[in-house]
Amino acid sequence: MRSVAVVLGTRPEAIKFAPVIRALQDDPRFEPVVISTGQHRQMLDETLDAFGLTADVDLKVMAPKQTLSQVTYRSLRGLEDYFAASPADAVLVHGDTATTLTGALAGFHLRIPVVHVEAGLRSGRLGSPFPEEGNRRLVAQVAALHLAPTPGNLANLLREGIAADTVTVTGNTVIDALRWASGRAESYGDPALADLDSDPRRVVLASAHRREAWPHLPEIGRALARIADEPGVRVVVPLHRNPVVREALLPHIGNHPGITVTDPLPYLSFCKLMGRADIIVSDSSGSQEEGPALGKPTLVLGNVTERSEAIVAGTACLVGTATEGIVAHTLELLRDRVAYDRMANAANPYGDGQATERTVAALAHFFGMGPAPEPFVPDDAVDELSVELARTADFART
Structure with missing residues (x-):
């Protein structure tokens, strides 16, 4: 059984990681440990609760009026302390937040393989969105396994020199979460x-x-x-x-x-x-x-x-x-x-509801415990054009 640290701290991370956490909990090959930085507090806790999840470790970094640097420092210090005392076989991070960056750096510093879920998104402009574009580019440099939602994201990573055999196109787990959530709310809240x-x-x-x-x-x-x-x-x-x-x-x-x-x-x-x-x-x-x-x-x-x-x-x-x-x-x-x-009525390019299955399969394959998953393939026309856009890195509105 492989110990997998799932690091999250914001509501979007909780939403997109929730199906993965539930799948890892049900898979006898893995022992997931959910680590919350608490970068978002109330919204994070509410979202985890909606999925029937709780954090195993809560670093509670949230503080009034703190800067990005302070969030980053407190998260990195807490994560490194935790990993030093409780090593994991892999660290899963998602997307592009301060929590994502610090989770990746803490894993990298302690020589724990970093798995980047929702890898390869690029605007082509370092300051937009800020600081997310910078965060995800930095994480790509230290990740051992890149789980890209779309072929266009794969193209971004390849253009930056990321080895193709470290990337799997999975679709986006937000679609899996959305399908699970559909029809469950009794009111608009x-x-x-x-x-x-x-x-x-x-x-x-x-x-x-x-x-x-x-x-x-x-x-x-x-x-x-x-x-x-x-x-x-x-x-x-x-x-x-x-x-x-x-x-x-x-x-x-x-x-x-x-x-x-x-x-x-x-x-x-x-x-x-x-x-x-x-x-x-x-x-x-x-x-x-x-x-x-x-x-x-x-x-x-x-x-x-x-x-x-x-x-x-x-x-x-x-x-x-x-x-x-x-x-x-x-x-x-x-x-x-x-x-x-x-x-x-346009095509949905982001997933078929099987991104979680591919994510877990890619993680198992990384550890030599199963075959590589078949990659997610969207509509052909969307696929070709998105890869071409990724190649030019020009997504700006003209």
Whole structure:
């Protein structure tokens, strides 16, 4: 039996790791140990609980107003102390957070093989998203096994000199999590949304929180207010807890009769809300994957994305952060049924619900305990174009 340390600290990591943790717990070949840095506190705990999971180790690094460097330092120190006392056979990290980077560095420093889940995403611009693009590039340099969601992600890694025999294309485990969560929520998680099923209006689900969006949040807020002015439209905004985000957005959306503002919703309730929504407008990385999987046209707030596949497939569109562009794209979808259906019916490029199975199989193969899994292959047209985009590393909106 192999001991596998699963390091997580944020809500997205918990969502995307949850199916993997459950599968490892059920596999007699592995003994998973879930280590939480606590980088996100309340949202992380709520999400793990939704999947019936708890952390075996909690480093509790969360502190008020701490900087990225302080989060990184405290996480790295805690993880190295833990691994020095309780060595593992592998360290699994996910994506591109401070927790991801420190988990990879702690494993590397103690010569524990690092397995990078959701490897190979690239925007091609070091500062966008920040600090995620830098984090994932750094992790790629120390990982022993790279689990790439798409062929385009594989192409990114190969272009950077990563050995092909260390990469497996798995699909994205967020699709597995979404399928598991579908239909499990009894409510939308907030009393303000209790009437949503009986509300005949079309629903635009909106969110913005990334650091590079902060200077543009007033423009985004004005755009959401104008979208909510459209007859027959209701905008729902689960608002991020960060005070910077709240102080910038609330003056524009807080008192609009067509906008419902809530606190961040529990994961199962948020999945239910995505299913109810007609359009998603967001800078969230998860929404760029979940929207296409649910057949929801997804308008990405930004000029660049590390998730080019949905843009290529046509189920997502980069709309920038300027008020006019956001409003124009959203109103087109609300007013033009042909344009809406074109996006809603585009292919989902991110997975077939078997990413967890491939992830566990790839890990077993890494340890010589099973055959290599067959790679995930998306729709041919999406596959070819996403690989070509990855080759040029130019995903910017022109």
